[in-house]
Amino acid sequence: MALARSVQRTRRLKLQAFRIAVFALAAVFFLIPLSAMVEFSTRANNGSRTLEYWQSITTYPEMTDAIVASLQLAVITSLVMLVLLVPTMVWVRLKLHRLNRIVEFICLLPLTIPAIVLVVGLFPMYIWLGTNLSDSILTLALAYVVLVLPYCYRALDAGLGAIDVKTLTEAARSLGAGWFTVMWRIIVPNISNAILNATLLSVALVLGEYTIANNLLYNNLQVELVHLGRASAGTSIAVAVGSLFFAFVLLVAIAFVGGRPRRMRGDPVAAVAGPLQASQA
Amino acid sequence: MSERAGVEVRLENLVRRYGTVTALDGLSLTLAPGELVALLGPSGCGKTTALRLLAGLEEADQGRIVIGGNDVTGLPTNRRNIGMVFQAYSLFPHMVAWENVAFGLQMRHVGTAERKKRALETLELVGLGKFAYRYANQMSGGQQQRVALARALAINPQVLLLDEPLSALDAKVRSRLRDEIRRVQLEVGITTLFVTHDQEEALAIADRVGVMQAGKLEQLGPPTLVYSRPATPFVADFVGLTNRMAGTVRGGAVEVRGASIPLVHPDTPDGPATALVRPEAVTLAGNADGESGPLTGTVIAVAFLGAVSRVTVDLGDTTVLAQLPTSAASQHPAGSRVRLELRSDPVLVQREETAPVAS
Numbered sequence: 001m002a003l004a005r006s007v008q009r010t011r012r013l014k015l016q017a018f019r020i021a022v023f024a025l026a027a028v029f030f031l032i033p034l035s036a037m038v039e040f041s042t043r044a045n046n047g048s049r050t051l052e053y054w055q056s057i058t059t060y061p062e063m064t065d066a067i068v069a070s071l072q073l074a075v076i077t078s079l080v081m082l083v084l085l086v087p088t089m090v091w092v093r094l095k096l097h098r099l100n101r102i103v104e105f106i107c108l109l110p111l112t113i114p115a116i117v118l119v120v121g122l123f124p125m126y127i128w129l130g131t132n133l134s135d136s137i138l139t140l141a142l143a144y145v146v147l148v149l150p151y152c153y154r155a156l157d158a159g160l161g162a163i164d165v166k167t168l169t170e171a172a173r174s175l176g177a178g179w180f181t182v183m184w185r186i187i188v189p190n191i192s193n194a195i196l197n198a199t200l201l202s203v204a205l206v207l208g209e210y211t212i213a214n215n216l217l218y219n220n221l222q223v224e225l226v227h228l229g230r231a232s233a234g235t236s237i238a239v240a241v242g243s244l245f246f247a248f249v250l251l252v253a254i255a256f257v258g259g260r261p262r263r264m265r266g267d268p269v270a271a272v273a274g275p276l277q278a279s280q281a
Numbered sequence: 282m283s284e285r286a287g288v289e290v291r292l293e294n295l296v297r298r299y300g301t302v303t304a305l306d307g308l309s310l311t312l313a314p315g316e317l318v319a320l321l322g323p324s325g326c327g328k329t330t331a332l333r334l335l336a337g338l339e340e341a342d343q344g345r346i347v348i349g350g351n352d353v354t355g356l357p358t359n360r361r362n363i364g365m366v367f368q369a370y371s372l373f374p375h376m377v378a379w380e381n382v383a384f385g386l387q388m389r390h391v392g393t394a395e396r397k398k399r400a401l402e403t404l405e406l407v408g409l410g411k412f413a414y415r416y417a418n419q420m421s422g423g424q425q426q427r428v429a430l431a432r433a434l435a436i437n438p439q440v441l442l443l444d445e446p447l448s449a450l451d452a453k454v455r456s457r458l459r460d461e462i463r464r465v466q467l468e469v470g471i472t473t474l475f476v477t478h479d480q481e482e483a484l485a486i487a488d489r490v491g492v493m494q495a496g497k498l499e500q501l502g503p504p505t506l507v508y509s510r511p512a513t514p515f516v517a518d519f520v521g522l523t524n525r526m527a528g529t530v531r532g533g534a535v536e537v538r539g540a541s542i543p544l545v546h547p548d549t550p551d552g553p554a555t556a557l558v559r560p561e562a563v564t565l566a567g568n569a570d571g572e573s574g575p576l577t578g579t580v581i582a583v584a585f586l587g588a589v590s591r592v593t594v595d596l597g598d599t600t601v602l603a604q605l606p607t608s609a610a611s612q613h614p615a616g617s618r619v620r621l622e623l624r625s626d627p628v629l630v631q632r633e634e635t636a637p638v639a640s
Contacts, residue, residue: 164369170338171371171429173358175436176388185384189375 034241041238053234054242063239066224069137073220074206076141078199081152084145086195089156090187093165107153110146115211118143126216137218147212148205152198159194163187200251207247287315287472288349288439290335295344297330297496304330306496307344312440317466317473318501319487321480323519327496328476329444335474336442337361349439359388364433364471368445370425372417378404378428379413385436403431406465423454430462434469441466441473447482459486480520484508492516510545514631517557522591524558524601528630535630538575538596540623544630554630560591562624563603565613576621580613594619 044050057063085107092103110118122143129139165187172182188195210222219227221243229236290312297305305327312318320328333339335346337358346354353361364385372381379400386396404410407427417425426446433441443462447455463486466473477483483490484504491501492515500512511517528537533547535556542556578596590610592603601621613619 163374164371167367167369167371168373170336170358171365171367171432172373172384173338174336174361174363174365174442175385175432176359176362177384178359181388186373190373 034244037237037241041234041241043234053232053238056232056235057239057242060224060228060235062219063224063228066219066221067243069219070207070221072138073141073144074203076138077144077148077206078202080141080145081148081202082195082198085149085152085156085198086188086191087183089153089160090165090169090183093160094169104153104157108150111150115147116215118146119212119215122212123216137213137220140213140216140218140220143212143216144202144206144209147209148202151201151205155198155201156191156194159191159197162194163190196254200254203250203254204247207243287313287470289314289347290349290440290472290474291345291347292331292335293345293347295331295334295346296342297327297334297339298342303496305334305341308493308496308498310491310498310501312472312474314472315470316488317463317475317486318489318491319475319477319483320491320493321477321483321520322493323478326493328478328493330496331493332442332444332474332476335440336363336365362436362438363440363442364436364438365442365444366426366429366433366446368448370417370422370449371429372425372432374417377414377416378409378420378431381417381428382432382435385432389436400431400435403435404428406434406468407431407461421454422450423458426450426458427461430465434465434471438471441469441471443473443475445477448477448479455482462486484520490520492519494519510627511557511629514557514629517629522560522602522604524560524563525631526556526558526599526601528554528556530554530630535628537623540576542623542625543627545627546629549630552632554632557629557631558601558623559626559628560602560604562626562628563601564622564624565592565594565603565605565609566620566622568613568618568620570618572618572620574620576623578619578621580615580617580619582615583610583613592619594621596621 041053042049042051044052088103092099113121126139126143129135129142133139168186168190169182172186177185207221209220210226213220214223214226225236225239225243228239292308292310295305295308296303304325308327308331310318310331320331322328330339334341337353337356337360341354344354345352348361348363372378373384376384379397382400382403383391383396386399391399401410401413404413407430409424409427409431412420412424412428415424417428420428429446446462447458450458459482462475475483475486484507487504489501490504490507492499492507494515500507500516502510502512507516508520511520517523526537528535528542530544530549530551530553532551533549534541534543535554536542537556537558542558576596578594578601580592581595581600582593584591584593585607588607589604590607592605592610592613594601594603603621
């Protein structure tokens with residue numbers, strides 16, 4: 001008995017050590033380049049520390065515009081993607097199950113198309129858009145929706161696969177719910193984590209996108225960063241670190257807001273006791 | 282919860298096809314107000330399709346559905362005022378029990394205080410008042426199905442539909458919940474259609490049992506009648522166990538191994554046929570050491586089923602099942618020679634496997 005306990009304890013300690021080692025390696029992998037960037041962006045020509053590059057970010061109005069535009073694009077892309085994808089995927093699961101493979105194929109297709117090829121295909125459309133409707137940078141959201149489609153499809157597919165969409169929908173319908181209520185009150189709350197993941201991916205992809213914007217001659221955050229890098233390497237790196245930090249904070253905030261654990265609503269005793277092991281009825 | 286009178290439900294000549302497969306082939310069925318009818322049958326017989334058509338979850342290719350005198354054939358599910366309990370656990374995972382129960386009331390624009398009050402009352406009705414603040418993942422399967430029952434009843438539906446609600450539960454819980462469903466159904470007085478493939482469940486709970494095969498209703502009647510007087514060989518086979526014994530029909534009775542048994546359908550033409558004899562119609566007359574005869578054989582197995590036991594007897598050219606009290610069965614251990622007797626309960630006969638004799 002004591003021997004078994006000792007073996008178990010040793011195994012647990014080894015596992016713990018392995019986890020810490022992996023975590024430390026990952027931290028080193030990510031933190032060294034980031035530290036180097038911070039170090040570079042705070043180093044003056046004479047080798048002393050300075051915040052000059054960081055302070056100069058605000059003196060580039062194009063940069064502020066680009067940051068705002070990228071954030072707007074992230075929001076628009078995420079919303080359009082969710083509005084398009086969630087009802088379509090639910091409907092396919094409920095009514096058109098045979099089309100599931102086809103929809104999956106179409107959604108994953110952009111993965112196989114290099115961004116530069118996508119640009120070549122989209123270019124005539126953007127010329128037409130610019131001439132006839134609007135040449136706003138926000139029209140880039142159309143291309144970005146295509147770009148984020150495969151990643152968001154996968155995230156949402158995993159979420160929908162984790163619940164019994166058909167039974168929940170039929171149960172809600174039998175209780176008098178219309179389709180919009182089913183979607184908004186039943187499906188969305190139950191795939192909130194998947195929606196959150198899809199949104200995180202979408203935001204991260206849009207904030208980091210360069211090829212399409214640059215080739216379609218729009219100035220988003222990444223394009224401005226490259227421009228700035230040519231003029232001032234220090235400022236460019238400061239913006240890069242700043243945008244990384246901003247994206248990190250944004251993603252953590254979204255994850256925190258969306259991923260809060262459920263509470264035992266209205267039942268203080270149960271809330272204190274936490275989830276109880278249910279006995280058989 | 283106030284008592285309420287059920288309504289009549291009529292399914293008229295319902296047909297449902299999936300491509301080339303006909304799932305329902307002209308099903309007609311009337312449920313009297315407050316009655317619980319169980320549809321029983323093997324997988325693919327069309328029982329669930331019938332229930333889904335009644336719920337409005339699928340559309341009939343032909344036929345009419347009338348609930349409480351109103352033709353609801355073309356109405357979508359959410360406007361039919363039906364309560365449904367599903368085979369799969371169907372509680373909304375993001376809502377606690379009372380919120381689940383109150384959901385249907387919210388869809389009917391009942392005020393917050395009133396719907397919470399009614400939800401808690403309905404949970405009390407199914408004995409889960411203390412579980413009102415639990416999420417589905419904090420309840421057992423049986424508890425979840427009881428909440429689902431409460432949710433279905435809370436909206437005061439005209440019809441209650443139960444789609445194999447007990448099939449995912451273990452035997453003990455299933456039996457208890459089955460009785461609970463019946464108690465609540467009788468208390469509320471709601472017209473109920475219960476779909477199951479479990480004959481014991483159907484026979485135990487229903488006012489009438491409908492046995493289905495290949496999209497058609499083979500027999501509809503009180504459980505005792507369906508069991509003791511099956512209308513067709515399929516019903517005899519599907520509901521309970523049946524011995525198939527070769528015999529000859531002669532003058533309204535069938536002679537089986539020297540014994541004459543009356544027929545359910547005495548007008549059956551004379552000739553060779555297979556008699557369908559229930560195990561409980563077979564008795565062990567006593568020890569038959571050294572004897573021989575058409576109904577004398579060797580016990581090859583005794584299955585203990587609690588109060589009764591099932592004895593398998595080898596007659597040489599066939600085996601026969603006999604069901605008798607355990608105390609009686611214990612006197613005939615495996616290997617002993619026994620003489621069988623066939624009770625003179627009316628039986629069905631079958632000419633061949635594919636050509637049943639039925640009126």
